Amino acid sequence: MDFNEIPYDWLEPATLLEVKPNYSNTGILPYPTKALLVGHKLATGSLQPGNIVEVTRAEEGIALFGLGSIGAEQVAAFRKANGTSPLYVTAAADAAGAVKASGTITFVGAVPQATLLYFKIAGRPIRFTANPADTVSVMAAALAAAITADTANVVTATSALGVVTCTARNGGELGNGIDLRVDAAASPVPSGLTVTVIDMAGGAGNPVLQTVLDVLANTWFTDVISPWADATNMAALAEWLRVRYQATSKLDVHGYVAKRGSYGGLGTFGMLTNSPNLTAMGLNRSPTSPWVLSAAVAGLCAFHLTNDPARQLRSLVVPGVEAPAPADQFTDSEQNLLLNKGICTFDHLSDGSTVISRIITTYKTSSLGILDRAWLDIMTPKTLSRIRYDWSAYVSLQYPRSKLVDDESSAAFASRFDDDEDAGSAVVTPRRMHASWGARCKLYGEKVWIENVQATVKASVFQRSSDDRNRLESRQQIKIVGNLMVLAGSLEFQV
Template identity: 35%
Template sequence: MSISFDDIPSSLRTPGAHIEFNNELAGSANVLHKMVVIGQRLGTGIQSAGVPIRVTDPSRAKTLFGRGSMIANMIAASLDANTETELWAIALDDLGAGVAATGSIAVTTAATEAGTLYIYIGGVRVAVGIADGDDTDTIASSISAAINSNADLPVTASGSTSTVTLTARHKGEYMNGLDVRSSYYEEREPDGLAITYTSLSGGSGNPDIGPALDAMGDEWFNWLCNPYNDTANIQALETELDSRFGPMRQIGCRAFGALAGTLATMGTWGSSRNNPHLSVLGTGTSPTPTYIAAAINMAVAAKSLSNDPARPLQTLELPGVKAPRREELLTRQERNLLLYDGISTFTVARDGTVQIERQITTYQFNSAGLADASYLDICTPETLERFRYEQRAMVAQKYPRHKLADDGTSYGAGQAIVMPKIIKGELLALYKEMEIAGWVEDYDTYAEQLIVERDSEDPNRINWRDTPNLVNQARVFAGKTQFIVK
């Protein structure tokens, strides 16, 4: 008997027709991609810290992690941008030794007419009614009441005089710089009213992201949202990302973050990082908190990359991210500088819509410290990840329990035997499929340079070396017009 059966024994003597099924030629299913959000919870939530949980509903997230918590708001922002990709969350507790950031709203002059004041806390609008004759203390009290009536805001308000004190719901430095302003959309304010806004500051002590990374275990999460920019957490994250991408784990993950501040601040921070799996969006003076912008960026990118890892993300809208004031937008030249500092950029359409301009990683230099653009765009590690997965899936699906022989071996038809030339043929066929999908190009060169051989030291092992030519992205179009005047 030459055919290799899995379940039907060769010693069978009882009469009957026995047919077994084998799925080695059936192909494999598509990858079920996953996103994961890491952030802080409140004590009012029922979900324990450090335990991954799948979330599909923003209202459920509020129950799990507490209304107004960092992670609940990140989940809401993610789901608003992408409900198709599976979303998980891992909560962290505030650092006990941390300090909550504070800010203020000082009413310096009362209004001379009744009206409505629109205050924006981290980009979220709060309407405050002002009656004719209200003094500064009354107006401040109305502001406090309006803010505290929205339990989803990241701050609480207090104060009995003309100054309202804003306190972050969580401890940590991530809330420093939380934007507080009025009339983002240039809403008319009551005449005579004068208010001074002070953004939050003084927060310190972010929690350690390590327990959340440990909680991920060996589960494959394709995209991660990280709300922290302190060096200790970023280094821990980069170490984990490198490990996941490595050949012994092969569960690569791209992490998304965001960074606010001036051009110099963002450029300096970006220049200090160098990782092919970390992408950080420079939000400048956007009123949207960085942790919310990062969650939206992750969700939007995941939706596109899950469909096609090689297709650029430029022009995709970031719903929920508010643009800086027109006069505070970075110029093209300034954004170009950021792209050389490892910071991703956005543009703003005429209607105020924020759109991805170029999604890059923080990778900028090779191991020798020389400039290297090999992992510049996020599409590169994403395409490599998918390329590797397809090769692994092919081997696991078609050759799960095969014997190994040298090329040219004569064996009976139907035997579960594989040879180097068979694997080479499979790799070439798979490359052609990926070329048709638009992930790679130049099949002829790939075929010419592909090496597949049996290991000279381990007869149970096949080695191969291939040189995939990843398809590029159409990003820059340049033309030279030489006109003639006669």
């Protein structure tokens, strides 16, 4: 027997019982899901760069990042999709010299009668009443006033000579993804009036994400959302994720980033990285801003993949994300090609909502440049992270101070349980550790995270190092469960 509290040479008559847990039959250990949202702040936001705080309510993002900031919208989007997972936020301000994106809405003509004109600015509904006597300057001023009245909007607006100029509150490339449009679905523009929209453009100079990542150091996070999709920040994020996933780090974290773009633009975006730990996504001309899309999807992933890391996310509605117009939606063929370029895909319902089709990673090729689907779906790294965390935590609990001996040694024989994982933890052998692995795999199989449990456990190997008697080495095999993604059949009629 091994005791932690009772001395072996205690002679005074007594009944001594030390109380301690036995972890041999413990179930799957709780997974400490913890999401981090990197938000783009305004000067009015109270959160200083370098600080990390927990957020429980959507409205907290307003104070932390500033009313009308991108960061505030990110927080609201995550919390709309996920109200329970722990969410922490950190901030970055505009880069020095950042240029703010701008776009225009131009009025020409007049309305034949009093008409309510509908617009969407950054996905937010804006409307005003135009009268027959209104000049284009009056209408432009009315729209600018309506936009200005929406103080939570991510743009400001001014007008002159029938032209409304919308300018992003935050500087940088992100502003180029803000959508400006006439809301023709709510009400078409009446005859006699023409409204021309010039998309937001000209934004330049994103914050440096690496500065934010350096602050995180060894802090545990399972999901991180970044709003910046430029090549430099994407590369920095992919490398940071890679290092944290290594065996010596064991700080598994998955990244999410989105971009607004056409098929060609998103394809180029997906090819920027080749990471099994990074998910990239985008829509073509959705009224919803891309940082809302990434935060909402990350919220769904954090919730559902904590419940079951091996189950696909298809058909889940992405709250707060509006579908592009039918003409701007990708075809099935384009969706398939985007998946091959590392971009997630979405479907759209008749009510204008957006649902997940397939959430993948940007991993496409091996280190030798060979096409490889080993890490295609997000469920693969998420399931592996969950199993690695559970196994590591279990071994730490079950064998915290164990001595290591060979299977056939006298010490192993003396323990009498050298092939039983329920044995005491003072001595461990390769065979006993193998038995523990088999027991954990049985649980993973019952959760349907893995399949072919008996075969993979049998194929697993545990052996003592020939060079270091304190080192137990293993090659642990698992087969992650599949998901029904494609049903390919031949429908044959008899003649």
